[in-house]
Amino acid sequence: MKRTVLVIGIGVGNPDHLTLQAIDALRRADVIFIPNKGRGKDELARVRRDLCERFVRASCRMVEFDVPRREAAGDYCATVDAWHEQLSGLHARLLRTELGENECGAFLVWGDPSLYDSTLRILDRIQAAGLKFDFEVVPGISSVQALAAAHKLPLNAIGHSILITTGRRLATGVPDGVDAVVVMLDDGNALSTVKGDFEVFWGAYIGTPQEILISGKISDVMETIARARYDARKANGWIMDTYLLRRPVRE
Numbered sequence: 019m020k021r022t023v024l025v026i027g028i029g030v031g032n033p034d035h036l037t038l039q040a041i042d043a044l045r046r047a048d049v050i051f052i053p054n055k056g057r058g059k060d061e062l063a064r065v066r067r068d069l070c071e072r073f074v075r076a077s078c079r080m081v082e083f084d085v086p087r088r089e090a091a092g093d094y095c096a097t098v099d100a101w102h103e104q105l106s107g108l109h110a111r112l113l114r115t116e117l118g119e120n121e122c123g124a125f126l127v128w129g130d131p132s133l134y135d136s137t138l139r140i141l142d143r144i145q146a147a148g149l150k151f152d153f154e155v156v157p158g159i160s161s162v163q164a165l166a167a168a169h170k171l172p173l174n175a176i177g178h179s180i181l182i183t184t185g186r187r188l189a190t191g192v193p194d195g196v197d198a199v200v201v202m203l204d205d206g207n208a209l210s211t212v213k214g215d216f217e218v219f220w221g222a223y224i225g226t227p228q229e230i231l232i233s234g235k236i237s238d239v240m241e242t243i244a245r246a247r248y249d250a251r252k253a254n255g256w257i258m259d260t261y262l263l264r265r266p267v268r269e
């Protein structure tokens with residue numbers, strides 16, 4: 019028998035984001051691995067625990083583990099690679115020691131596992147290093163979909179494309195020819211670097227009771243967003259925001 023690992027997308031904070039497929043997967047799990055990502059992220063661990071309390075079998079074991087921080091200084095790609103190596107070792111140890119040969123374990127991934135999340139890459143590394151297990155991926159509602167729904171928006175203009183990128187990359191400029199950009203992982207500084215005639219559709223804590231939505235011409239709402247972001251981060255101790263930048267397009 020082989021171990022089975024389920025990678026389950028759980029949406030971005032609203033328990034109602036959980037799909038029927040995700041609920042079935044939670045019920046199959048013998049072990050759920052819950053990451054502790056450090057101070058300020060307790061709320062995210064709490065959402066995961068609450069979902070488990072509602073949906074897993076009584077016999078299911080919860081295994082919490084501390085996630086090491088990525089080295090902030092140095093070349094970005096090199097530090098990410100070193101961090102993934104460290105995470106692979108940690109995940110491999112968890113699978114070897116906490117999951118019996120014929121058991122099913124689950125990692126609950128915020129949003130969807132395909133978008134700015136490394137769980138799938140880490141499992142690939144562990145398999146390449148020789149640990150044998152089957153794995154399945156259950157898609158989840160990502161912050162991008164949740165943002166579009168919250169603002170009641172189609173992301174793309176008719177026949178146009180969308181770029182999904184990070185705050186780090188946005189800070190180097192919106193590429194020519196791109197008229198819709200979804201930005202994730204902004205540490206708070208990238209939006210103020212945007213030049214041009216964009217509309218912005220911003221959302222923080224989307225899907226949760228603290229949700230904040232602001233939209234308008236970037237020059238009109240930039241300050242309001244910066245202030246809302248600062249105040250909310252101070253009040254909650256953490257923030258996650260995503261936004262769409264769109265050049266006005268007549269449809």
Ligand SMILES: C[S@@+](CC[C@H](N)C(=O)[O-])C[C@H]1O[C@@H](n2cnc3c(N)ncnc32)[C@H](O)[C@@H]1O
Binds near residue numbers: 130133160203222224
């Ligand atoms: C590490 S990425 C994870 C993305 C996730 N896999 C997804 O599908 O949305 C974290 C980023 O997702 C976005 N995000 C996640 N949850 C969010 C939420 N509830 N509201 C707004 N943005 C969110 C933010 O841009 C945050 O910096």
